[in-house]
Amino acid sequence: MKANACHILVKTKEEAESIKSQLDKGASFQALAKKYSQCPSAKKGGDLGEFRQGDMVKAFENVVFKKEILTVHGPIKTQFGFHLIKTLYRS
Numbered sequence: 876m877k878a879n880a881c882h883i884l885v886k887t888k889e890e891a892e893s894i895k896s897q898l899d900k901g902a903s904f905q906a907l908a909k910k911y912s913q914c915p916s917a918k919k920g921g922d923l924g925e926f927r928q929g930d931m932v933k934a935f936e937n938v939v940f941k942k943e944i945l946t947v948h949g950p951i952k953t954q955f956g957f958h959l960i961k962t963l964y965r966s
Contacts, residue, residue, distance in 0.1 A: 878962055879923070879924060880939045881963065882908070882912070882959060882961070883959040886913065891957040891959055938962070942962065944964060944965065948961075
């Protein structure tokens with residue numbers, strides 16, 4: 876199975892929750908990713924491109940491959956920090 880997802884990666888749960896509340900009020904995911912995300916994908920608005928099941932850490936994949944698409948999920952904790960994840964598609 877393949878998917879494409881965007882994410883915003885930050886160090887603290889509080890920061891992730893603050894960004895999520897901005898998203899819930901209609902803020903642009905891409906703009907907030909560029910401003911706050913600590914992942915190199917930030918410069919692409921958080922877009923990770925297409926990847927296969929097994930390429931990402933388990934907690935991240937559980938969201939991408941099992942949760943509703945086009946919805947922001949999180950904060951999700953991994954060894955990298957806290958993610959807000961939006962799955963664009965999966966096939």
